Amino acid sequence: MTDLQTEDKLKYSINTSEKVTSLLDDLYPRPFGTLGKIWIFGLLIFSLLGLYFYLIQLDQGLSITGLSDYTSWGIYVSNFVFFVAISLVGSLISAILKLTGAEWRTPLTRISEIIAVSAIIMAGIVIIIDMGRPDRMLNLIFHPRIQSPIIWDVIVISTYLVLSTLFLYLPLIPDFAIMRDRLKGIPKWQQKLYRVLSINWKNTEAQKKILSKAIRIIAIIIIPIAFGIHTVTSWLFATTFRPGWDSTGVGPYFVAGAFMVGAACVICAMFIFKKIYNYKDHFTEKHFDYMSRLLLMLSLIYLYFNINEYFIPAYKMKGHESEHLHDLFSGNMAPLFWTVQIGGMLIPIIILMFNKGRKPLIAFIVSMVIIVGAWFKRYLIVVPTLSYPLIPTTRVPDSWLHYAPSGPEWMITIGTLTASLLIITLLVRIVPVIPIVETAEDRGLDSQQLFLNTNEHIDALDN
Amino acid sequence: MNILMPWTIKIYHIKTCLVIAFYLLSSALICQNDQSNEAKKKARISLDYFNYNNYGPRLKTTVKSKEDRSYVGVRGVRVDFFIEDDQNSDYLGFAITDKSGAINYGLPDTFYKAIDTSNYYRFLAKIEDNKYVLDASKIIDITRSKIKLTTQEEDSIRSIQFLVERPGPEGQLIPAVDVEVGIYVKRLFGLMSIAESEYTDENGIVSFIFPNDIRSDTSGNVLIYAKVEDHEEFGTLIGTSTTDWGVSNPSSTIHLERELWSAGSNAPISLVLTISLLILIVWGFILFLIYEVFQIRRLGQL
Incomplete structure (x- = not known):
């Protein structure tokens, strides 16, 4: 080897090493600044307030809520459906886009998996909150009735929770190993955590092969389970005869709505991390444009299902369905219904159709509106139909005829929403928001150079 | 005179005051009485005789009053029952109406003593001095059968x-x-x-x-x-x-069969098999993935 060749190789090596260091510095999880600490404090306060009111509910029962014999599912169940919907985002971004070969998805995968895990944990907690006697949850395990959609939901939610956690964890193993070896000056608990979670990862070919196979398997099986979780949740409604729920199209209607709100969540998360972590190079205008196009397509599909779910029953206006639809279209629920349908779906669709509407800031605002609209949409799906009991009862208390969530009910619900954000915030404190290894590979860097303890890297350092 | 005048006026005033007080008091009492009568509602009372298998005849009574445009039962009204003939009226007993304004009254021994000598009897149900409804009564004549x-x-x-x-x-x-x-x-x-x-x-x-x-x-x-x-x-x-x-x-044993609406222990076999198979497949993959995680860990130790 001539001196010139050796010099070029050294220059290349130094150049690559600088790029790697720069990338790693950019992607390592960062400690909270002042704003972050205030954010955590605020979330903690609301989550603890929610917990406090839940303890009161445990003591006094569901009588402290606005629930009654008529409206037995209120904002707790709406909130549950909302969380289940959001949890589908992991499978949309990480699994579906991975299998379709969309390479631009790399920076979005980790955050979408984090959102999915946080949402499915909270979905499981919220449904227990809705139980007046949570200890009876054990009856579902010890005395299950396999014919009941509630049991199916318990099975599919617990399965999806495990799969989502694995789907978040498996691609993180190499990143944990990098942080284990390279991150200095971090607390001992964090070092220990990375050491345990990186499970002796040395980036060997055998390890990479196993991990790659495992990720491919999970990316495939999580898709039917993701569809299953929201379809089974929709069956909780569709297997009854209630107006608004008694439809064969509720499954795809729920799944389409879930993908829509999930995509909106990812856009919001992208915008926030772009701002606070200065991830301009990772979350580019191209990413916002592509995600906005995806959101537009999903919104149009959801609009199509909405037309089916409301127009066809409205054309027939049969029996109780008529009362329910009149209440939505022109009754008590009309202001909320039309605000959600127009403000939370039609206007965002129109905005997203234009190039300017897919710019980061506008896409973020539109996505926020879609998320808020999606929460109230779940309220409109769950609550109004319960106001029309199929067996009319006379002389019921006036309070049964109208459902209004009580103060404690709101506080508990807000507590669950903030707890979900708290989980996301705490997770991004210890894991990279953007996958390190995949990003390095996308940028043409040799991922092997990311690992300090590999033989090749040790050789390079020696040279 | 000058000394007596104030006394006279005073006595005159006292008399006037007493008259006014009496008038006001009596008016108030009359009004109160009138108001209490106004608060009471007119009662409609029914009385029926029931004979079950010649054993233990009963009287059934309902007390209703008009509310809006319909008659509704009045709860907590005492009704006294009598059995009468041309000369005598024997008190049988009383009962209080239930929430639907009804009484199902089993006739006491007094009734059997009273009918020993007669094949025809007259029953009287009477409401008196009740705080909810005005006085009312009802008579029925029954021939023994x-x-x-x-x-x-x-x-x-x-x-x-x-x-x-x-x-x-x-x-x-x-x-x-x-x-x-x-x-x-x-x-x-x-x-x-x-x-x-x-x-x-x-x-x-x-x-x-x-x-x-x-x-x-x-x-x-x-x-x-x-x-x-x-x-x-x-x-x-x-x-x-x-x-x-x-x-x-x-069909009384239908719940014992394996159907969708049966108890959990009687779930349809096809459903149990399908769900069990799905759970086994998915959780089989999950267990395999967890095994792979341990494999990665083991390879790192070599």
Whole structure:
């Protein structure tokens, strides 16, 4: 080897090493600044307030809520459906886009998996909150009735929770190993955590092969389970005869709505991390444009299902369905219904159709509106139909005829929403928001150079 | 004079004050009385006599008052019951209306003593000094009667006979002719008619053929009711008899079969197999993935 060749190789090596260091510095999880600490404090306060009111509910029962014999599912169940919907985002971004070969998805995968895990944990907690006697949850395990959609939901939610956690964890193993070896000056608990979670990862070919196979398997099986979780949740409604729920199209209607709100969540998360972590190079205008196009397509599909779910029953206006639809279209629920349908779906669709509407800031605002609209949409799906009991009862208390969530009910619900954000915030404190290894590979860097303890890297350092 | 004047005026004032006070007090009392009467509602009272199988006759009363445009039962009204003849009025007892304004009153021993010598009796139900409703009363006249329900099966034909007897001119029991009798079987929430109502013949008897397709409990038992309803002389007469003429309901064991609506332990096998298979497949993959994680860890230790 001539001196010139050796010099070029050294220059290349130094150049690559600088790029790697720069990338790693950019992607390592960062400690909270002042704003972050205030954010955590605020979330903690609301989550603890929610917990406090839940303890009161445990003591006094569901009588402290606005629930009654008529409206037995209120904002707790709406909130549950909302969380289940959001949890589908992991499978949309990480699994579906991975299998379709969309390479631009790399920076979005980790955050979408984090959102999915946080949402499915909270979905499981919220449904227990809705139980007046949570200890009876054990009856579902010890005395299950396999014919009941509630049991199916318990099975599919617990399965999806495990799969989502694995789907978040498996691609993180190499990143944990990098942080284990390279991150200095971090607390001992964090070092220990990375050491345990990186499970002796040395980036060997055998390890990479196993991990790659495992990720491919999970990316495939999580898709039917993701569809299953929201379809089974929709069956909780569709297997009854209630107006608004008694439809064969509720499954795809729920799944389409879930993908829509999930995509909106990812856009919001992208915008926030772009701002606070200065991830301009990772979350580019191209990413916002592509995600906005995806959101537009999903919104149009959801609009199509909405037309089916409301127009066809409205054309027939049969029996109780008529009362329910009149209440939505022109009754008590009309202001909320039309605000959600127009403000939370039609206007965002129109905005997203234009190039300017897919710019980061506008896409973020539109996505926020879609998320808020999606929460109230779940309220409109769950609550109004319960106001029309199929067996009319006379002389019921006036309070049964109208459902209004009580103060404690709101506080508990807000507590669950903030707890979900708290989980996301705490997770991004210890894991990279953007996958390190995949990003390095996308940028043409040799991922092997990311690992300090590999033989090749040790050789390079020696040279 | 000058000294007496103030006293005179004073006494005059006291008298005036007393008169005014008396007037106001009495007016207030009258008003209060009027108001309390106004607060009370006019009561509508009904009184019916029931004879079940000649045993333990009962009086049924309802007290209703008008609210908006319909009559609704009044709860907590005391009703006193009397049995009377031309000379005497014997107090039987009292009862309080339930939430639907009804009383089902079993007649006491006093009643049996009073009717020893008579085949005709008059009942009086009376409301007095009640705080919810105005005073009201109701009288019914009842002629003593005797009923008998018999069942028989001959050549696969099942028949029911119902005999009604009444007091004759000399006090002896004679057949009651032309009394309308209905025939029913007991169902879960009421009585189901099993034939057109008929009138008793010159022997005081009415006969019905029992249909062969009446559903029963699992032992085939049905409770037959022959009923003279609200007769102007006899009141309501009810004869009952239990027979095993019913067709036991095969659907009563439906919950024991493996169906979607059965208990968890009786879930359809196909459903149990399908769900178990799906769980096994998915959790099989999950366990395999966890195994792979341990494999990665093991390879790192080499």
